[in-house]
Amino acid sequence: MIALKLEQSDGRIVAVLDDAALSALDLKAGDTIYLQRADFGVVALAEHDPDHEARTARGRALLKRYQRTFEAWSGG
Numbered sequence: 001m002i003a004l005k006l007e008q009s010d011g012r013i014v015a016v017l018d019d020a021a022l023s024a025l026d027l028k029a030g031d032t033i034y035l036q037r038a039d040f041g042v043v044a045l046a047e048h049d050p051d052h053e054a055r056t057a058r059g060r061a062l063l064k065r066y067q068r069t070f071e072a073w074s075g076g
Contacts, residue, residue: 002024004015022028025045034046063070 002017002021004017004021006013007016008014017025017027025033027033031047036044036046038044
């Protein structure tokens with residue numbers, strides 16, 4: 001189990017991980033991680049945004065739907 005220590009720094013709450021936790025999670029300073037609340041009080045940790053795939057799919061669908069309009073605007 002990895003414990004996160006929360007500290008206040010410059011008006012922000014920061015999570016402090018020791019070297020063992022950073023190594024176990026393959027993280028380094030500056031990395032972004034995402035926490036997502038799951039069922040039964042469980043919190044999931046992810047290296048990528050869980051909603052990214054859905055947003056990308058919606059964006060691709062919009063581009064496909066309006067492809068001719070975009071081409072007309074760009075002169076293509």
